[in-house]
Amino acid sequence: MALIKCPECGKEISDKAAACPNCGCPISGGNGVNSTPTTAQIRVVCKTNTIKVDGQATKHGSIVTVHVNGSRSILLSAWGGAVGAFGSSVNATVVAGHKYDLDVHMTITGRMLYLKEVSQFV
Numbered sequence: 036m037a038l039i040k041c042p043e044c045g046k047e048i049s050d051k052a053a054a055c056p057n058c059g060c061p062i063s064g065g066n067g068v069n070s071t072p073t074t075a076q077i078r079v080v081c082k083t084n085t086i087k088v089d090g091q092a093t094k095h096g097s098i099v100t101v102h103v104n105g106s107r108s109i110l111l112s113a114w115g116g117a118v119g120a121f122g123s124s125v126n127a128t129v130v131a132g133h134k135y136d137l138d139v140h141m142t143i144t145g146r147m148l149y150l151k152e153v154s155q156f157v
């Protein structure tokens with residue numbers, strides 16, 4: 036544990052503190068509720084395709100962490116299996132601090148990748 040100076044009141048406080056105990060100023064980098072998430076997590080549910088999330092190759096069951104500043108559009112692509120040799124790609128917007136399941140879904144126009152927001156991975 037290191038001591039840092041509170042940016043608001045100047046008192047020395049733990050760098051692990053979420054907020055200054057003296058003035059209540061939130062401390063960035065602390066472990067408390069005030070720290071802003073900078074990543075989103077995507078779990079690959081689909082079993083039958085080769086899938087890339089934001090350029091990273093993944094396999095079934097893996098959880099991919101993507102860096103997100105607020106929210107960001109990422110590229111999802113799949114080929115093989117249900118989507119065939121030519122594959123399928125979509126852009127989807129993810130939000131920092133959120134979790135998503137990624138699967139391949141049958142639609143009228145064919146098989147498409149889709150993201151579904153989940154509260155937790157089960």
Ligand SMILES: [Zn+2]
Nearest residue numbers: 041044055058
């Ligand atoms: Zn303070």
